[in-house]
Amino acid sequence: MASVEKEFSDFLEAHEKDIFSFCLYLTMRGDDAEELYQDTMLAAFLSMDKLDMAKNPKAFIYAIAAGKWKNARRKAFRRNTIAPAADVLEIADMPGADGTEAAIEKVLFKKAIAEAFSRLDVKYRVPLILCYFDDCSIEVIAGICKIPKGTVKSRLHKGRSLLKRELVKEGYDGR
Numbered sequence: 001m002a003s004v005e006k007e008f009s010d011f012l013e014a015h016e017k018d019i020f021s022f023c024l025y026l027t028m029r030g031d032d033a034e035e036l037y038q039d040t041m042l043a044a045f046l047s048m049d050k051l052d053m054a055k056n057p058k059a060f061i062y063a064i065a066a067g068k069w070k071n072a073r074r075k076a077f078r079r080n081t082i083a084p085a086a087d088v089l090e091i092a093d094m095p096g097a098d099g100t101e102a103a104i105e106k107v108l109f110k111k112a113i114a115e116a117f118s119r120l121d122v123k124y125r126v127p128l129i130l131c132y133f134d135d136c137s138i139e140v141i142a143g144i145c146k147i148p149k150g151t152v153k154s155r156l157h158k159g160r161s162l163l164k165r166e167l168v169k170e171g172y173d174g175r
Contacts, residue, residue, distance in 0.1 A: 004048060004049075008044075008045070008048050008053075011053065011057055015058055015061075018134060019061055019062070020034075021133065021134070022065055022129065022133070023037045023040065023065055023069075025129040025133055026065065026066065026069045026125075027069065028117075036065060036068060036069055040064050043064050043068065044061050044064055047064075059136070059143055059144050062134070062136075063143070063144045073122070109172065112170045113163075113167065116166035116167055117163065120159060120163065124158055124159030124162060126144075127141050127152055128156065128159045130145075138152050
């Protein structure tokens, strides 16, 4: 048993930043991401016996995080306590924002992307996060989301289209 715990501990040490980043992309808020990360790690630890290190353990933990996040959103919706998503980027706290026009445009564009991303439906947001931020393959995304590969591909395509449409509405030219 000690060997399994050591292997799990080594895995977490190697991938904790990736898993926390995934939680942050899902929640779009630092404090919520921290809570989701802790809940995910606890659940992963409790289901260590189901975790096969020979397969893709990172995908297993991503699936736990995605499931916990979806459950939390359902509970919040039922309680009618959904608050507007906070910005991932806070312009005032950004290092290196020297006030030049290019820097300001870059910050505003990042903010527009974050806002458009936060408005995406969950079924499009999760595959996009997994694909572009965590470099997961179509097969891995399908396993995490428990949907067919073809559905993953169509959701990625539709999600990109929706993001582009939102950015065009905001005045960006869609390139």
